[in-house]
Every structure is written in structure tokens, then in C-alpha cells.
Amino acid sequence: MPILNVQDLRMYYSTLKGDVKAVDGVDLEVEKGEAIGLVGESGCGKTTFALSILRLLPYNGHFVSGKILFNGDDMLTVDDKTFNKEYRWKRLSYVFQGAMNAMNPVFRVGDQIAEAMLLHEDVEKEEAMDRVRGLFSLVGIDPDRVTNYPHEFSGGMKQRAMIAMALACNPEFIIADEPTTALDVIVQAQTLQVINDLRAKLGLTMMLITHDLSVVAQTCTTCAIMYAGRIVEYADIDTVFSEPKHPYTKALIGAFPSIKEAKRELVSIKGTPPNLLDPPTGCRFNPRCPYAMDICSKEVPKFIGLGGRHYAACHLLTGGDA
């Protein structure tokens, strides 16, 4: 059984202008021990998708349909109190975007991490602090610095402390939302190394959300490409890069420069990502797609199995027939 199984999830934000269809029919399975990369541009709904798994959506976000099965239990039917006590942070945790601002500046870093343990488990303060020290050395911070305040940490250390915080209660599943976006290259490489080491050491199951294909290529085992609220392609990491099938995946890989290749002209994707208040009909990529056919603006393409765990949603793969 997959650790996480999302079925036809729809999450909309109500606004004065109507519903923003941020997540609109997402299916996804994550097996134990996997690291899945969820890749997409800003505004494609990847953060909304992740926040809805932890039920952390803002007040105007509402759930329309679908299921989020975590070890077989539907997370959307669990009552708030149980979810708070038994799931959020205890079994499912989150590394928030923007580590620079994610911590409370007036509390010591160690206390903030220990707080999660004290809330979810029956431990004494002393024991919790010992565990925080252990977590610090695990992510490569000097354990004596548990008594520091966030401003005494550098950017890379704050990001590591956020990872330590997500690990506080030994969760089964961790979501990391753009964990390296605000960091410089060398610190980014250091942080990705910490994440890779932790995965090897603790056998973590994780979902990495990012717009950066190169970060996914370096850390994940599988990859889902998201566009305008839907997943357009899903495969193991090697297949996504070597045999991309969806035109958006291909274009995204073409638009992404690599420092290792010879100087070349970068290819951009024409147009801009759609407004999710009123997304294009049919396949949402059709206004920007170089291969668009008549059917693309009329019918939503189905997710088609291409052998193994490779799936893509494109009419080209069925020869244009519905």
C-alpha cells in the first residue's frame, strides 16, 4: 500500500472574482521510502497541494472533492483535534518555504523545536532538549547552539534547523517546500547533501516541492510535473529526463540551462502560465503548446500509462483520438 494516495483532489480558493482552481483533479501515489519531486512554475498549485495534505490551507481555501489517503486513512475526514494530535507533525511534517522567516525570532531555536515534541509526545523538557541536540548534530549544526536565537544563525543554518524541526517527532512523511530557493549555490549544495544523507540514514519518505528541475534531478527518485493545477507527467527520475512525453515537460527541460553542457541557445515556452480563475478548457497547456490540435481545447486528456510507472496526460499519446 502506498504511504500517500491522493485521488482526484480538488482544492479551490474563493475570491471575489470567483474560485481560483489551484488544485484541480490531482492523482498521486507515493510509496514508502521514495523521494518524489513535485515540479512546477509559481502559481501552478504545488504549494496548495502540499498544504492541503497537512490541512493548513488559508481560510478561503476549500476542499471540493477527492481523497487524501495516508496509510489508507482519509485525512480529510479525520476531525481537527485528532488530526492535530496524531497526524500533523507527528506523522506528517513540513519544511516551510523561506526558512529565513519561518522561525519565531523571540524564542530560542532549541525551544521551538522541542515544543513540537512536548505537544505530541509524553516527554519531559530535558529529554526533549537532548533529542534536539541529537537532531542538530544529525543536520550538521553544533549541538551547543540549541540555546541560540534565530538571528544568531546564518541562512543555511536556519534552513537546517527547519529540517531538524520537521524531523522532531520522527514523522513517516516529510514535505519540503522549496527548501533551497533562497540559498546561495554553495549553501544550497550543503543543504541538499544534508537531505540526501538523511534519506539514506533514516529511510525518509519525502516530497520535495520546487520550480528547479536541477534540484529534483539531484535528490529525488520519482518526479511529478504539475501545470495549472494538474499533474501532466509522472515517472521515475531518469525517465522524466531521458524520455519526457508531455510537451510541457519537454519544453521545461529545454528551458532549463545546465552548466555542464556547451553554450547553446535557450528555448523558452511562448506565452505565460494561465490565470487559474479562468483556466483554458481541455488541456490547460494547449494555448502554449506547439503541437496543439483541435481536440486539445475541447477535451481534458486522460492520464495514460506508458509502461512501468510512467504516466502522462496528453492527446498526442493517443493519436489525437478521444
Added chain:
Amino acid sequence: MRKMEGQEVELSVVDLQKWFPVRKSFVSTLTSKKTKYVKAVDGVSFDIAKGEIFALAGESGCGKTTTGKTLLRLLEPTGGHIYFQGQDITGIGKREMKDLRRRMQIVYQDPYESLNPRMTVHDIIAEPISIHSLADTTAEVDELIYRSLKDVELVPPEEFIGRFPHELSGGQRQRVAIARTMVMNPEFIVADEPISMLDVSIRAGLLKIMLKSGEAKGVTYLFITHDLAYARHICDRGAIMYLGKIVEMSDMDGLVNNPLHPYTVALMAAVPVPDPQIEKAKAIISGEVPTPIDPPSGCRFHPRCPKATDLCNREEPKLKEHGEGHFVACHHI
């Protein structure tokens, strides 16, 4: 002014310095301690040939943006000289500077902050036209605006001309910022991380627009970036900065394929590659960039450098040529 072989030098920077005083507390003013400085740019020299795209790269806080602003005299240099087309522009007055302002332009990083939210696209582009008296009649002004909007592919221009910045997407805003710059026919452009705020799928398109409109006119670019992968694909030459100094300067192939300075080596190894088959990016060095207020003595990189010796602690290495056009500041090359 130094000469580059066989090429006309558009911009030459010699030993440029920009120090910012650190604000003192009231008490330390009374005890009259010496003023401390953030040495954001501390002795930077380079030449850019006409029509060249030159990358200035480094981590945040290394002084690359300050260098860009100082050489346009948007910040007054603390020391050193800037030569533009052979003319020393370091000490010239405001009036003389005005004409140069048209010829030397900048595109800022954040199109959400660089456009006045109360002005329409028309007014934003019309402002430099009127300041520099580039057109005589309203019809001429409009024609210039239409043409510049077409150049940045905001078509049809009628649809965009009356809009306010909040009615545009990030990519469209940055195009307006580029149109505002290009309408003046500048000869030299500092592009300060022009794509870092934009979506991945539209970055390449925007770069193409920015560079294409300059290519025909032989515009020279200083491309400031932290993203070495983009620099690799669009720039001819580049310099790597660390704590206010240039540590290595070469053509892009030399920087990417044959980095010599230990910092450049570490930087190149840390850039992630969008290909799962290729060896993973590695952090060769630990720690982070120290504060530029009291930078390390000698070579500023020595506390983090795997090759550091006593000499590095004592003496500052000079930028020396190792191989044709490949400059490195390191004692151990």
C-alpha cells in the same frame, strides 16, 4: 586606460572601491571609536569590450550589485576610476553625467518594485523620452513608445499602453522595464539579475528579448547574476567575486570547464545539474560567506580554503594572468 587586444574597450574599471560606513551607536560616537566600513567593493578592476556580454557572478553579499551601481555612479565610488569609452567619468559633474545617463543604463532585478505603480505603461516609457528630449512632438513620442513595446514583444502595443503595472504579469512588467531602457538607445547596460524573479518557462524568452534588441546596435552588457548556468549560456566572459574582490576572470568556457581559484572550483561543483545521470553537485567547502565589515586578512577566502597556507593569511594575492585572458588571484596556482 588599458588596451584589450584587437578590441575596442567600452568600459574599464580600475581599482574601484565602495565602502559604506557602519552606523555607530550614540555611545561609541562619544568614545570616538574609529568608524568601521562595509567594504562592499574593495579594489575591483576589469575591462569590457564593445558589444561584449560580461558576467559578474558571485554569492549574495559579494558586492556584485554594488559594483554595477557604482560604475553607473548611482552610488559614488570611494576610490578608483571608471572609464567609459575612454573618458574618465569618476569625477565629472551632474550636467555632464546627464547625457551619460542616457548612454549607460540599468535594468533592475525586481519588476514589482522598479515601476511606479501610479504611472501607466505609456507614462513610464515617455518619462525618459522627455527627460532626454528624444522626441519633439507628441506623435513622435507615441511612435517611439509603440516601437519600443513592439521590440519587447508586448503586442499589440495599444493593448498595453494604458495599463498600470498591477495589470501586468511579472514577465510583462520586466518587458516594460526593458522597453523603458531601450527607448533611450543606450550603449551600455547593467542587467542586475533581470530574470531571477521570473518563472522558469519565460526566463529564456526575456533574456532573448533583452539581448536581441541590443545585439544589432552593438550594445555592451554587464550581466550581474548568481545563476552560473544562465551566465554560461548567454555571456562571453565573466568574473567571479568573493567579498568585494574579483577572484577569477576569464571567458565563460575557462570559468566553467577550467576553474583555477579554489572558490570558483567549489562554486562550479555546487551548481546542480538538471540531469539525474550526471554526478551530483557537491559542497566542497563548508561554512558561509563571512561579514564584509572585518574581512579576513590576506586572501579573503583563506579561512574556508582547502589549500590555505600561512602565506594566504599574511599576503593578499594579486589578480595574475594564467593562460590567455584567464586571470586568477591565488597564491597556489
